[in-house]
Amino acid sequence: MATTQLEYARQGIITDKMKEAALAEGVSPEFIREGIAAGTIIICHNIKHGNGRPLAVGKGLRTKVNANIGTSADDTDITKELEKARVAVRHGADAIMDLSTGGPVDEIRRAIIAETNACIGSVPLYQAALDAVRTKKKAIVDMTVDDIFEGIIKHAEDGVDFITVHCGVTRSTVERMKNEGRLMDVVSRGGAFTVEWMAYNNCENPLFEHFDRLLEITKAYDMTLSLGDGFRPGCLADATDRAQIHELIILGELTQRAQAAGVQVMIEGPGHVPLNQIEANILLQKRLCHGAPFYVLGPLVTDIAPGYDHITCAIGGAIAASAGADFLCYVTPSEHLRLPSVEDVREGVIASRIAAHAADIAKGVKGAMEKDIAMAKCRKKLDWEGQFNLSLDPEKAQRLRAESGVAEHGACTMCGEFCAYKVMDDAMEKQRAAGH
Amino acid sequence: MATTQLEYARQGIITDKMKEAALAEGVSPEFIREGIAAGTIIICHNIKHGNGRPLAVGKGLRTKVNANIGTSADDTDITKELEKARVAVRHGADAIMDLSTGGPVDEIRRAIIAETNACIGSVPLYQAALDAVRTKKKAIVDMTVDDIFEGIIKHAEDGVDFITVHCGVTRSTVERMKNEGRLMDVVSRGGAFTVEWMAYNNCENPLFEHFDRLLEITKAYDMTLSLGDGFRPGCLADATDRAQIHELIILGELTQRAQAAGVQVMIEGPGHVPLNQIEANILLQKRLCHGAPFYVLGPLVTDIAPGYDHITCAIGGAIAASAGADFLCYVTPSEHLRLPSVEDVREGVIASRIAAHAADIAKGVKGAMEKDIAMAKCRKKLDWEGQFNLSLDPEKAQRLRAESGVAEHGACTMCGEFCAYKVMDDAMEKQRAAGH
Structure with a gap:
């Protein structure tokens, strides 16, 4: 009778633990089972x-x-x-x-x-x-x-x-x-x-x-x-x-x-x-x-x-x-x-x-780069709530910004009105308006 | 007439600035001059x-x-x-x-x-x-x-x-x-x-x-x-x-x-x-x-x-x-x-x-590894003053240790008497005493 996940995996059995781990990782249970059987994955x-x-x-x-x-x-x-x-x-x-x-x-x-x-x-x-x-x-x-x-x-x-x-x-x-x-x-x-x-x-x-x-x-x-x-x-x-x-x-x-x-x-x-x-x-x-x-x-x-x-x-x-x-x-x-x-x-x-x-x-772990892409999109829009939510430590990010006093311009106190994101939006708008 | 260090370097002239930089880097003035002439070194x-x-x-x-x-x-x-x-x-x-x-x-x-x-x-x-x-x-x-x-x-x-x-x-x-x-x-x-x-x-x-x-x-x-x-x-x-x-x-x-x-x-x-x-x-x-x-x-x-x-x-x-x-x-x-x-x-x-x-x-920059070797020697001896002096930020290192209360055993509060350095010294001593 099998006791360990390794033994189950070798017998081709997908256990509940494998399913739970697969769900958490965003991979298939079979991927987990194969890795365990090969000794390249463990379930602790x-x-x-x-x-x-x-x-x-x-x-x-x-x-x-x-x-x-x-x-x-x-x-x-x-x-x-x-x-x-x-x-x-x-x-x-x-x-x-x-x-x-x-x-x-x-x-x-x-x-x-x-x-x-x-x-x-x-x-x-x-x-x-x-x-x-x-x-x-x-x-x-x-x-x-x-x-x-x-x-x-x-x-x-x-x-x-x-x-x-x-x-x-x-x-x-x-x-x-x-x-x-x-x-x-x-x-x-x-x-x-x-x-x-x-x-x-x-x-x-x-x-x-x-x-x-x-x-x-x-x-x-x-x-x-x-x-x-x-x-x-x-x-x-x-x-x-x-x-x-x-x-x-x-x-x-x-x-x-x-x-x-x-x-x-x-x-x-x-x-x-x-x-x-x-x-x-x-x-x-x-x-x-x-x-x-x-x-x-x-x-x-x-x-x-x-x-x-x-x-x-x-x-x-x-x-x-x-x-x-x-x-x-x-x-x-x-x-x-x-x-x-x-x-x-x-x-x-x-x-x-x-x-x-x-x-x-x-x-290239599944889902990793997507987080950074989502953050980039929020940054470009100066969507601060979105940025905080995507941060590894939302509390600290929020605190640092809050301490600086949040100004009307919507950017941060590093560049203020000269925020490159804002300047570029203007520039692109000007180019479109000029038809080139 | 030359104005820039690059021009001097190309003319084979070692300037005072090259000498000063060489001293700071621990390399020869000629090394600096050659690098400048080649465009791989600058003197700002x-x-x-x-x-x-x-x-x-x-x-x-x-x-x-x-x-x-x-x-x-x-x-x-x-x-x-x-x-x-x-x-x-x-x-x-x-x-x-x-x-x-x-x-x-x-x-x-x-x-x-x-x-x-x-x-x-x-x-x-x-x-x-x-x-x-x-x-x-x-x-x-x-x-x-x-x-x-x-x-x-x-x-x-x-x-x-x-x-x-x-x-x-x-x-x-x-x-x-x-x-x-x-x-x-x-x-x-x-x-x-x-x-x-x-x-x-x-x-x-x-x-x-x-x-x-x-x-x-x-x-x-x-x-x-x-x-x-x-x-x-x-x-x-x-x-x-x-x-x-x-x-x-x-x-x-x-x-x-x-x-x-x-x-x-x-x-x-x-x-x-x-x-x-x-x-x-x-x-x-x-x-x-x-x-x-x-x-x-x-x-x-x-x-x-x-x-x-x-x-x-x-x-x-x-x-x-x-x-x-x-x-x-x-x-x-x-x-x-x-x-x-x-x-x-x-x-x-x-x-x-x-x-x-x-x-x-x-x-392999000259002198870099030597600092880490010196630190390792101080660590092994539990020489705290030596460690602080070699630290990139002596003040912070000192403060963290001081805040923890410095105990009699001479180690730190992480391991105390079970400090691996101390245990190993004992072990080596035992081996020597046993003649193996």
Whole structure:
């Protein structure tokens, strides 16, 4: 009997979730089914996520945006995180990852899941690490293999739709990184926990060694595996190095095993990457992982703009998505500086939506360019209501115009009576009147 | 006798301005001289601009950033514009264009020039249009050819370093636009004035027809011609159409004439352009204009993000500059909505500097990547002072971190004690201790 969307798709069955996703994307259910069967589309939806909507991610579909939220030990305010969840979804985030590591994380995760109907992701390794440190008063390295898998089951039971698992952090990739040398080593939190655990216990990564056990769990819930890039570069200088690419090869192999077992998979990608290396990174992922959906964190195209990493991320994300990345994880202005504020979340989501939409136009995603055409028509007519309605953030657009004082001429305070749209209308009128 | 840097360069003479520019760029004076002689580098500096620094723009050099400021009829506050000039330069703008069309524009222009030592640009056609409408109480179409040239001389006398002139708006390009049809016609203000004037007077564009007169004036001051793109697309749907490309061909021909006359030239470019058309736009400009420096306004990669056009601009600008554009005109969050505020100017400049720097890394501009490497080293050590000092906007980075409350663990409130940098240091220490 089939459990996962991948299994149904392979059997030629179009499920209700496929139909729902197809409707949201404006494509045919058969298009979705074919993509799932081929492993180039996933539907992220844990069968236990009662209030969640199935989210399709992958080839030929609208580029999706994820917002990371969650507490840390320094800031455990649950109401703020719930507000972030609402703000993220209101501004168009398709998914939310709860990365909480402070306060009552089980309670927080369940509250976040209950708060919206967005697709939910998490990193269950944090759970096991926290349980080891906070509950058992031990160290991260004292987690047992069972602790790690129990954390995963807990998240699956709560209805998490996709989990990041750093299965590609192996003895061989760690060795490669050490041999080549890096400026920033491992900057992925889950990756760093894993490396530390492996070093202390002198063991292989359990999520790699016991990958079949992982598949068994995720399959039972149709929870998507998001194969994490523990070796994602933490600075431009570390990008596209041997550790990163070797890990990607391993993730490609694991993708094949997961798909063979009927488990849906996507791949996580960098990180900090020079602009001219982004396209190659996407091509490599698509080739090495046989077209599996690609979920990128950024990429950030420079390291020297703390306070503006939503912009460094939007630049890299737009290029990545136009080259084939399917899912963008936002970055907020507070990245590298602090836990983001609610306002940071809003700015981060909008910046990534701009990147995703610009890429969708470039990729020819159905319906994307039509929005820009509609906006152009409203602009030409100086139809302000129409422009606001078509804006990614109508409230901000409206506010900026209102603050400037709206003048009688109907244009904006940039050009006023010398508005090019108005001048051109006059010019065209004059030409018509003159009969040429 | 030579007047312009182009003439000196062709004679094999390295001038003081070339030396000063070379020092600022970290290249040899001979590199600058060769580029100028080849027409791929310009030094923007009017011989009358006493307090101005020579600004080199072009192939192999750091990508430059311009900030547009200036009053409009709805907002004639001169002190605000001077504050914008200071803020723009403080945050790293290399040039300022004064586009004032409200209040005492002569006084404003001179005050802006006096305020900083940045390179200054303007659009003298506004001057003639304003004189016609405000001083002579006539219409834009009543400007005489002499009015237009007198405006140019006035700006040259004031020390303006580069002027935008829409010489490529000709009967043939207007005809092409009308035949093909456009959603937004002409959105360039100077372009629209020109089209209206041509329609009413049933004449060819005087800046095209009397191009030699223009060359004579600009040569006398070594004022750079910035050949404007009157047909720059005002929306994605109009990008890369026949009018735009035909105008670019004409600008290429005019570039050749200007350079033959010893006048320095750059070309202005779009505008609103889908992400996947940007590279082709740069390639076309470089080929059709024989490598002349390219100065782009954006390009904006989507039309639907009013309130965030500094971001749509940063995405397009980064791609354009990495493909070879030399000079980025910023766009502020207020674009399409109102005259920008001082804060908008700050945000716009930083966003464009991010784009320029990301592109400089991609292009391999000398010294660019070194900054990111230095930042990575400070990050790894959690050296916050070092990070702030290397930031594009130290004040904002510092403020965001300070607002979060700086904790004892030395990391940031995102991860706290679980900071990946710290965990990895522990892990590496454990590995060393274990002897593997």
